[in-house]
Amino acid sequence: MRINDPNLLKRLSELSVELRPAAKLSELTSLGIGGTTDLLRITKHDSLPDLLAFLDENHIPHKFLGGGSNLLVDDGELPWVVLQLASPEPDVVLKGNFAHVDAAADLGRTVTFCAKHDLGGMEGLIGVPGTVGGALRMNAGAYGMQIGSYVREVKLYRSATRQIETLRGHQISFEYRHTSFASDDMMLAVILELPSKPYTEILKGIRICNEKRRSSQPLGQKSAGCIFKNPPGASAGRMIDELGLKGLSVGDAQVSDRHANFFVNTCRASAKDMLALIASVRERVQKAYGVALENEVVVWNA
Ligand code: EPU
Numbered sequence: 001m002r003i004n005d006p007n008l009l010k011r012l013s014e015l016s017v018e019l020r021p022a023a024k025l026s027e028l029t030s031l032g033i034g035g036t037t038d039l040l041r042i043t044k045h046d047s048l049p050d051l052l053a054f055l056d057e058n059h060i061p062h063k064f065l066g067g068g069s070n071l072l073v074d075d076g077e078l079p080w081v082v083l084q085l086a087s088p089e090p091d092v093v094l095k096g097n098f099a100h101v102d103a104a105a106d107l108g109r110t111v112t113f114c115a116k117h118d119l120g121g122m123e124g125l126i127g128v129p130g131t132v133g134g135a136l137r138m139n140a141g142a143y144g145m146q147i148g149s150y151v152r153e154v155k156l157y158r159s160a161t162r163q164i165e166t167l168r169g170h171q172i173s174f175e176y177r178h179t180s181f182a183s184d185d186m187m188l189a190v191i192l193e194l195p196s197k198p199y200t201e202i203l204k205g206i207r208i209c210n211e212k213r214r215s216s217q218p219l220g221q222k223s224a225g226c227i228f229k230n231p232p233g234a235s236a237g238r239m240i241d242e243l244g245l246k247g248l249s250v251g252d253a254q255v256s257d258r259h260a261n262f263f264v265n266t267c268r269a270s271a272k273d274m275l276a277l278i279a280s281v282r283e284r285v286q287k288a289y290g291v292a293l294e295n296e297v298v299v300w301n302a
Contacts, residue, residue, distance in 0.1 A: 001037050001060070001081050008058060015051045016044040018086065025073040025082070028065065030129055032222040032265045033274060034073030035302065038081045039065075045085075045188050048157045048164060055081070063300060064186045066134030067106070070224050074302035075271045085133070085188070094119070097194055098152065103133025103187040107140070115206065120197030121150055123205035127213040129225070133187035138296075139174045143209050148174025153191040159184035177229050177296055218258040222265040227278060228293040236293055237261035239285055250277040275299070 002021065003009060012019055018041040025034025040062075042048065055062050061080035065071075084104075091105035092113050099114050110132055111122045124143035128135065132147075139148045152169045160182060173180040181187070213219065228236040240246075240260035248255045249266075251273035256262040263277055282293050 001077070001079055003038050003060065003081065011054060012040065012051075015047040015054065017042055017047070017051060023082070025068075025078065028084075029068035029071050029073055029224070030222060031072060031224045031269075031274070033075070033269055033271050034071075034300075035076040035078045035271075037078040040081055040083050041086045042083060043086045045155075045157075045164065048186065048188075049162055051083075052157070052159070052162060064184070066103070066137070066187075067130030069128075069130035070134060070138060070296070071298050071300065072224060072271060072274055073300045076302060078300075078302050083186070085186075097196060099192045099194055101132050101190050101192060103131060103136070103189055105132045106130075107132050107135050111206075114192075114194055115199055115202040118196055118199055118202075119194035120202040120205070121145065121194045122147065122192075123202060124209050126206045126209055127217075127219070132190060136187050136190055137179060137181055137185075138177055139179050141177070143212065146174060146176075147192075148172070148179065150192040150194055151190060152193045154187065155189040156181070157186040157188060158182070159186075164188065216259055218256040218262050218264055221256065221262075223256065223262045224297045226259075226261040226296050227263045228261055228282075229296045231291050231293065234291065235261075236285075239289055239291070240281055243284055243288055245281060245284065248277070248281070250274075250280065253277040255281065 020039040022036050023039035024036055026032050062083050063080050065082045065084045087104035088102055091102040092110050093100045094117050101110055107128055107130055108126055111126050124145040128140050135147045139146050154167045158165050230236050237260045245255050246257040246260050252265060252267045252269035253273040254264050254266050256264050285291055285293050
């Protein structure tokens with residue numbers, strides 16, 4: 001979708017929005033898949049209510065993009081614009097055990113920055129790609145920890161009230177890869193309370209997690225992490241592996257031969273290929289185990 005009208009462009013610039021016309025979503029997602037649309041980079045949180053009202057008034061549909069690391073976007077010309085927060089400098093400020101983090105901050109860099117200041121707890125998240133806002137929305141977790149455990153306060157834009165609101169940690173429910181945020185809430189900033197730990201000790205934990213990840217996940221390839229959530233008490237990766245589906249492919253979309261719950265884009269996979277592969281694996285697992293696997297990856301259909 002394109003915004004060409006000079007009046008609309010002028011208003012966007014008044015709202016401190018940087019317009020990147022015809023952005024390729026394949027370049028903004030870790031899967032390397034996705035069509036083209038205008039990207040609106042938001043440089044001031046406070047302009048969001050007016051920006052969203054402006055988009056509504058002008059009948060411009062939109063979606064919020066975080067780091068693009070858990071996302072499968074449709075092919076071709078997309079029928080909505082994409083909004084993304086620009087990261088401020090600095091994007092993490094520490095006050096005692098509290099880390100004030102902008103939602104656009106890179107998750108891995110945030111974990112490392114806190115670690116260098118003797119704040120731990122998030123070692124397991126070190127290799128998880130994406131932004132802090134994205135991790136928050138999905139309650140990202142790995143190796144026995146989840147980001148939700150450390151959240152004390154979240155600033156977000158709520159589409160339902162059309163306002164910027166602040167929620168205390170106890171007002172939010174964090175479950176396995178699920179939170180009580182609405183799908184159209186936009187994370188803006190978070191305060192994390194992290195336990196004090198010496199850097200050298202945190203580093204040991206980080207190294208162990210990195211090693212586990214390297215040995216079991218296809219890190220060098222284009223993927224969106226795990227495609228399916230684990231069903232209660234079971235492992236989607238193990239089930240897919242047991243069915244002998246590693247290497248199964250549709251076009252350039254392939255079940256990783258390293259970890260069966262990672263589907264990789266080996267060269268120029270389309271969303272259509274990836275969706276067909278997801279459907280095929282889901283059907284086979286359903287047939288063999290009677291389990292309906294739920295997507296962990298977020299799908300943006302055009
Ligand atoms: N397994 C296989 N074959 C495979 C993959 C896994 O047999 O191809 C077996 C493993 O040997 C292990 C079990 O399945 O016994 C579980 O595998 P793993 O330890 O890799 O964990 P997972 O349940 O597949 C979860 C998260 C990952 C996270 C890891 C480490 C989900 C859907 N996945 O994977 O998160 O990195 O634990 O904590 O919860 C993600 O969310 O995108 C993600 C990658």
